[in-house]
Amino acid sequence: APAGAAMRTEISTAAAFVTRLLRAGGGIGEEQLRCFRECLQEALREHYKHHWFPLAPSKGSGYRCIRINHKMDPLIGKAAGMIGLSHERLFQLLPSELTLWVDPFEVSYRIGEDGSICVLYESPQPGRKTTKPVESRTSCTEEWRIGRSSPSKNYSIMTVSS
Numbered sequence: 001a002p003a004g005a006a007m008r009t010e011i012s013t014a015a016a017f018v019t020r021l022l023r024a025g026g027g028i029g030e031e032q033l034r035c036f037r038e039c040l041q042e043a044l045r046e047h048y049k050h051h052w053f054p055l056a057p058s059k060g061s062g063y064r065c066i067r068i069n070h071k072m073d074p075l076i077g078k079a080a081g082m083i084g085l086s087h088e089r090l091f092q093l094l095p096s097e098l099t100l101w102v103d104p105f106e107v108s109y110r111i112g113e114d115g116s117i118c119v120l121y122e123s124p125q126p127g128r129k130t131t132k133p134v135e136s137r138t139s140c141t142e143e144w145r146i147g148r149s150s151p152s153k154n155y156s157i158m159t160v161s162s
Contacts, residue, residue, distance in 0.1 A: 006104070007045065007052055013107045013121040014066065014100055015040040018076060025093030032083040039079035044102065047075060057104040057125065066100040 019037040051060040066073050072087045080090050100109045107121040
């Protein structure tokens with residue numbers, strides 16, 4: 001299967017998540033949101049196409065990571081520009097610190113520098129018998145609504161230099 005097909009679920013999960021954050025901020029029409037989501041998916045597909053390694057899912061993770069850290073992620077910025085949203089407006093609508101990891105078989109995010117890591121999508125890797133213990137993580141489907149997670153649980157992330 002071409003990488004594009006392989007990445008579809010992960011990319012659409014990531015794009016839908018950012019779109020949901022924008023929708024929660026209010027004031028953006030559904031048509032604009034749909035356009036934003038499609039533009040972001042396209043931008044991610046383009047950005048990831050030679051950096052997607054299902055046999056080594058963590059390889060290139062830093063390259064694929066979507067990051068807002070008082071600077072707007074260029075891919076989000078680009079998609080927002082398509083619907084006429086300024087960076088200033090984006091910063092009002094999105095968390096000022098957001099990290100989104102889009103890896104083969106797993107999409108996860110963290111809000112704030114010491115927030116807990118929340119898994120948006122996880123699928124077993126083909127050929128892997130063991131899956132990671134899920135109980136080691138907070139389930140935080142609604143945590144982003146609060147906007148600030150409790151700093152009691154910290155996870156150290158292995159940074160992979162690509």
